[in-house]
Amino acid sequence: MYQLIDGKRISQEIKDELKEKVAKQGLKRCLAVIKVGNDPASGVYVNNKKKACEYVGIQSLSYELAEETTEEELLKLIEELNTKEDVNGILVQLPLPSHIDEDKVLLAIDPTKDVDGFHPVSVGNLSIGRPGYVSCTPAGVIQLLKRSGIEIAGKECVVIGRSNIVGKPMSMLLLRENATVTICHSRTRDLKEVTKRADILVVAIGKPRFVDETFVKEGAVVIDVGIHRNENGKLCGDVDFDKVAPHTSAITPVPGGVGPMTIAMLMHNCVEGI
Ligand code: GUN
Numbered sequence: 001m002y003q004l005i006d007g008k009r010i011s012q013e014i015k016d017e018l019k020e021k022v023a024k025q026g027l028k029r030c031l032a033v034i035k036v037g038n039d040p041a042s043g044v045y046v047n048n049k050k051k052a053c054e055y056v057g058i059q060s061l062s063y064e065l066a067e068e069t070t071e072e073e074l075l076k077l078i079e080e081l082n083t084k085e086d087v088n089g090i091l092v093q094l095p096l097p098s099h100i101d102e103d104k105v106l107l108a109i110d111p112t113k114d115v116d117g118f119h120p121v122s123v124g125n126l127s128i129g130r131p132g133y134v135s136c137t138p139a140g141v142i143q144l145l146k147r148s149g150i151e152i153a154g155k156e157c158v159v160i161g162r163s164n165i166v167g168k169p170m171s172m173l174l175l176r177e178n179a180t181v182t183i184c185h186s187r188t189r190d191l192k193e194v195t196k197r198a199d200i201l202v203v204a205i206g207k208p209r210f211v212d213e214t215f216v217k218e219g220a221v222v223i224d225v226g227i228h229r230n231e232n233g234k235l236c237g238d239v240d241f242d243k244v245a246p247h248t249s250a251i252t253p254v255p256g257g258v259g260p261m262t263i264a265m266l267m268h269n270c271v272e273g274i
Helices: 007-025 040-056 071-083 102-108 120-127 136-147 167-176 191-195 241-247 259-272
Strands: 030-036 059-065 089-092 156-160 180-184 200-203 220-224 248-251
Touching: 007 040, 007 136, 007 259, 030 040, 030 071, 040 059, 040 259, 059 071, 071 089, 071 102, 089 259, 120 167, 136 167, 136 220, 136 259, 156 167, 156 191, 167 180, 167 200, 180 191, 220 241, 241 248
Parallel strands: 030 059, 030 089, 156 180, 156 200, 200 220, 220 248
Antiparallel strands: none
């Protein structure tokens, strides 16, 4: 029987620990959340982030800007927030409208306030093992593993996906935990041959139910970072859970696995800083 890795419970545990710390130590934290345009999914994410701030005891400032906002206006707002002493975190919800250069915007955020961990300085610090903010979703995966009692050191870890937000930082974090790490992507020649080597398989490929049991070694741990809506409007991941789960020793469900961890780790970044 496999272990179901409960992201809902673990994310709640992390938020409760942070809430207690903020209250006990009287910490003053303030997160500025910027959203540009009317993307409905972004609206939901931003609201959930604001709610989590309230729960933990972090002040949040909300900037909901119109779709027509220019890059210059957005950069000016970020500059203002960079210099505001009482703001210790700045988050620009992605994606941005197509007339705005995302890289330029992320680069404008002061790395000491980069709670999303997307700034090149944060990414660079992670890759050379220096302190810095770490991207929330991969940081959440590490917490899921650790808090489920799954050893990482010395394990063969395979990450499917090489995005800047998940795949690359995920690999760096696993490496930092002393795993042997392989990154696979769309040009990997014999994907299954590689994924079947994994003791821990992290799937962040962005294709609904792409991974079935033929990708997985018997007894592996499988972490599913994907989230999609299927034909019937039901949420599913990159992994075909029903086919894969019986072959694993532990697996994350979708929903209720990696998803809730992203916001918990954002709260962690806001409270703990670098
Ligand atoms: N869009 C989707 N996920 C994220 C995230 O973690 N942070 C930000 N800023 N935007 C996102």
